[in-house]
Amino acid sequence: MSIFIDNRTRLLVQGITGRDGSFHAKQMIEYGTSVVGGVTPGKGGQKFEGAVPIFNTVSEAVAETGANATVIYVPPMFAADAMMEAADAGIPFIVCITEGVPVLDMTRVYSFVRDRGARLLGPNCPGLISPGKSKVGIIPGQICTPGPIGLVSRSGTLTYELVFQMTRANMGQTTCVGIGGDPINGTTFIDCLEAFEADPDTKAVVMIGEIGGNDEQEAARFVKEKMTKPVVGFIAGQTAPPGRRMGHAGAIISGSAGTAAEKMQAFEENGIAVAKRPIDVVQLLRQA
Amino acid sequence: MSIFIDNRTRLLVQGITGRDGSFHAKQMIEYGTSVVGGVTPGKGGQKFEGAVPIFNTVSEAVAETGANATVIYVPPMFAADAMMEAADAGIPFIVCITEGVPVLDMTRVYSFVRDRGARLLGPNCPGLISPGKSKVGIIPGQICTPGPIGLVSRSGTLTYELVFQMTRANMGQTTCVGIGGDPINGTTFIDCLEAFEADPDTKAVVMIGEIGGNDEQEAARFVKEKMTKPVVGFIAGQTAPPGRRMGHAGAIISGSAGTAAEKMQAFEENGIAVAKRPIDVVQLLRQA
Amino acid sequence: MNIHEYQAKDIFRNAGIPIPAGDVATTAADAEAIARKFGGTVVVKAQVHAGGRGKAGGVKLAKNPTEAREIAEGILELTIKGFRVEKVLITPAADIATEAYVGIIVDRASKRAVFMVSPAGGIDIEEVAAATPDKIMRLPVDPRYGLLSYKAMQMGFFLYPDLKQARAAAKIMQQLYQAFITSGASLAEINPLVTTPGGDVQALDAKMVVDDNELDRRPDVAALRDESSEAPSEVDARNANLTFIKLDGNVGCVVNGAGLAMATMDLVKYYGGEPANFLDIGGSSNPEKVVSALRIITSDPSVKAILFNIFGGITRTDDVANGIVTATRQNPLTVPIVIRLTGTNEEIALKILQENGFSAMTDMDEAVKKAVALATGKAA
């Protein structure tokens, strides 16, 4: 088992003929993801790589292909519209890779998507992968391997680093999820923890946080109250100076709220083993 | 029993110090309605008629009085805001008497109120009365008498006429509801029919329609499919010329849709006895 | 409130919709001058609040300025569906490749503004709906989000397979939605939306109906009202805050409330009469309104009897009685009057009427029967 995506995932790619979209569509197909269609307005009727049908609109694509998931690689100013189009077409799982989506757009998208009962992952996230089953997004497939660990992270390349170290240590993954670091995103740590708790194949969970906000603190309380499976945590940004943005909007420290120290303390107080270094995650998982 | 309002109704009056609001607040209090508070911005802390506390905002009023219904008499340009304020304050039953509310305002209000699970009656309606228990709105109390008939109508004074004739003929009412004639309103014929069907004291229902739209036709189908109680119907506007507005926005005939003939036919086909004249309603109720 | 094509075009143009030039003329000479300015063939279109202008001879091509003058002269003498033509719009004749239809209306069922678009434009959309319903796309707009881009593109692709044209149409629909919302409209329509042989998408006609309830907060829109294009009695009624519609019968009706007014008219017909009008004096009453109502009704020579049917709720029947007394003092009646009133302050009203020589009834059916008998000359 795995969470959110598996062998039955039938994926659309919105922006399939763009630079990023076409590159990653190929990567996903190579990995074995069932990419059933693409969407690029004006290219309806054509085929991507001679095989995947392209549609002008998401609703046409859903009607023709029975897609049950979509991944979005469109420019930031069009990403909000793409997410809403997907939700309106009835797609239950929407992954938005696009970085740089205006946060006020997301306030609207969040309401829209929630009212339609869809799950949104992202935006500004690397997507997710259920090793050996399906990959949606941009996480490099070769660094993952199937196994019993669930991983959820706010980060991109730091996620790869952790997965890479786990795979080198022979600790495979059920699903690795990057939820993205934007101030408003569709899926939270808690959503993923809940799903991992319910997934019988997941035996332990790695949670990778960052400075800024208090999602990690809330997730820690959730772990204590609702989870039976062991959780190992890591927080990036212990050396970040207060009040500065560190690369993406998620990473802001304002005053005392959202520091790495605060988050690590919340982890410890709620029974989450805290890794000091990324490599310590592997050791802590062994002890879990 | 009755529908929507009864002895337990605790009513707010929004616009209680205005011309219409103060007049009808007195009338409602005289009738015996439990008017627990009023709202007029800037007059918070004062008392209406020396007894009813006035508040600046609906949320304060609800917190202080435990109101479970509200009736709105504010000018048309402020009515949409008043309805949303009431819904946001958690009031489950909102009656808007105000005439002349822009229909585009109502497209927003409708979504807002529905998302909060409140029932809206109106706008541009006379309100409702459960004779002997509670009156909310402007239906003259003295023309009503308690009894087993439920009445629902799109009209104002035509409703009074019908109720008057029923009362003269000794046919009392459980509840008389005026849903209003605007293109977009909160409570439909079907909502009321459903409630009357569920009300054990209501033995028969009178439904008074008008030209325009197809709400009566849909209500007729509902009667056939879902109702066990007899329904008597009347439609105003048999002599109305096509394509002209007859006084309020509800009464438009466009082409073949929404004529009185069409509606009367729908009534007959679905087992609703059709009164040719208002007075015939009484006769048909006797036979029902 | 209806506005003219040329006024709707100004609003649409301001919203960014591409619309060919056009100028309004009130005389044949002006029409000729405008046609000369544009050069080439022009279209002369009657500006009246009525559909089917083309069939009524109100839309014609003119090949040169002289012909434009002659045609304008003819059209300016027309009366279309009861509306006198006071203005014509002159536009250069366009080369048309395709004609589509785009409209927005407020829809009772979905409780939203709904787009209706069809690639089969240029003709009555009801005809398209009847003949080829699959050529119409209906799309409700969530007022909380407005017309989202992907929805506009869905409609754009429904009209045009070409990406460039679909995008142009999508943009026009977003602009039309903006114009619709900011004008407080209940209907906005482009028929036809055309493509030119060069591939451009343009609006050749424009129609808009504004929600009367919006006018108080939109003085700029309210200023577009053209009273010269309405029946004088209806203008008079509106200025007196009455709702009045002239009909062909002989029983003049004064009623409070639209539903009761219609039911009263129906009962007039039921008892063998013909209503001369619909007239609703509305909820809040004052004697002035009644005076205005009587003035309007008595100015219609076909009225042979007057019927008041008042059920007092908010309306105070004593206000109505006072209005009747005042009005008939000013202008004594030349036709018989039947007064039915009941409800709020009924006793006071009856006393006022009696003191002034009027009698009143409380039963609606009896009152209507009597009025019909008086109008038709038969005994009641």
Add this chain to the structure above:
Amino acid sequence: MNIHEYQAKDIFRNAGIPIPAGDVATTAADAEAIARKFGGTVVVKAQVHAGGRGKAGGVKLAKNPTEAREIAEGILELTIKGFRVEKVLITPAADIATEAYVGIIVDRASKRAVFMVSPAGGIDIEEVAAATPDKIMRLPVDPRYGLLSYKAMQMGFFLYPDLKQARAAAKIMQQLYQAFITSGASLAEINPLVTTPGGDVQALDAKMVVDDNELDRRPDVAALRDESSEAPSEVDARNANLTFIKLDGNVGCVVNGAGLAMATMDLVKYYGGEPANFLDIGGSSNPEKVVSALRIITSDPSVKAILFNIFGGITRTDDVANGIVTATRQNPLTVPIVIRLTGTNEEIALKILQENGFSAMTDMDEAVKKAVALATGKAA
């Protein structure tokens, strides 16, 4: 993106918010002239992207034009929290009856724009939150409806018991929300919102932070950026599409991805070093970005060793390798470099580096340890 007080005031004024006059000076002489124009006592305020200007001596009263010149001269020489003062805003001193606080921020938890208002204004809102939390009202705004009138009035009454002032404040909050939305802001603040002895409600200060992601579609807002008020290295980095923050250490870091960059800095510290910067070369890679990154890092004299930590995903490690080779050919390094890379096109990257005399590692911990040792002069 931060904008200056005077720029935010212009935006708020355009939205209709009442704000007393004010003019910007870049020289003491200009300040004097402006003070003379206004007459009477004026306030001279440093225009820098930093809070706590008052405490830092950046806000002062001047009783006459001569004093305004002297004060402006002093303030224009200040550096506040690392920002040099290049401009001062001169405004007439206002008579103040009460001071309130009004702000909007985008809130992660409610996923909405949230108003925070308090009748205790004029001081840092964090202090109010700590000392008297019940004096703060928080109100999330549903983006689909905007700030509805009744919500604005709730806040208005929370600030002022007087109806007129509550209405004025409510209107200002609706205008502030409009300004916030149309500017693509992530924060907008009025502190203080004052009442005058005469009872008027006015904004005396203005602050706005714009979401960088909005700038592409709002060129008018983007044009407000004042590069003279930012650190040159950060301007350089932004123009090269890098995210760079200068810190106080000696290990220069070049990393792809913000999370990995922070984890790398943390690891530098863990092994006893101090990072000299945060630098994220972002997702999509190209050699040019790497060249810019090396230029920025090597221009910092405190950097004693450079650490590359690249995990190739979208970023192609061969792009990074090529960038390193190009940059070091242009400007030979004077400090040691440690390169860790793994992931996409790793083999090609290693080959490029080897051919050009660089060695590379694949283990993050080993690479960090080595860089720290080189920077501190100890053997790794």
